[in-house]
Amino acid sequence: MDGWVTQLRKGLLEFCILNLLRRGESYGYEIVRKLQPAEVLAVSESTVYPILSRLKQDGCLKVRDLPSPGGPPRRYFALTASGRARLAEMNAYWGELTAELDRLRKGEK
């Protein structure tokens, strides 16, 4: 069960982070905190930071550094136009996927 959860999260976390950033820019450490209370989605920094780097690399996010009140400067990430388009595609696919899975779980036909 434990390993399965890890596998299930592949791709999903990227999806979560994009959805989180839809509301406005944020930085890695804060994103970890925002996902913490969810429990089923709780992750560590070593998971979030690589995802942010990849999304920026892919042109889905843009970055700007601002000083922090305590600690290294914060790297704020925000969605680009390309990122918003990507998120829209993902949301559409996710909708189909969950619909299909619900059909599988309840005893369809």
Add this chain to the structure above:
Amino acid sequence: MDGWVTQLRKGLLEFCILNLLRRGESYGYEIVRKLQPAEVLAVSESTVYPILSRLKQDGCLKVRDLPSPGGPPRRYFALTASGRARLAEMNAYWGELTAELDRLRKGEK
């Protein structure tokens, strides 16, 4: 988008196969066919067979071989008690996960 779909499927396919077998035994080739029309879940044999092997290895499935009307003998897989328990846990976790994700996607608080 394409690579993302591959990542999203990790763990999910195992979940789908267990749900499929809940209705009764089946064999690899047939499972591939049953998932085919779903589109969002369509996979090839090279994906399904390793999953079945692993599930059997983990004690979630039991196997019996029966002759095929054309081709090598079919390996029929069926859920064990342990498999049913595992599936129940997965279904519970999946419920929490989709609920949390829906909350993230709609602009909750």
Add this chain to the structure above:
DNA sequence: CCCTGTACTATGGTTTGCGTAATACGCAAT
């Protein structure tokens, strides 16, 4: 001076899906 909380970076392992290819059986058509 040490410890806690904040914030980011780097490395390596484990697992999974999937492309590719090989094997094997039966039946129909050329």
Add this chain to the structure above:
DNA sequence: ATTGCGTATTACGCAAACCATAGTACAGGG
């Protein structure tokens, strides 16, 4: 008779994502 197609399984190897672990760095309180 041989070719091809649908059925059915097995084996090898790659790429990507999550995550544990560890390390760096700054500010403020005891």
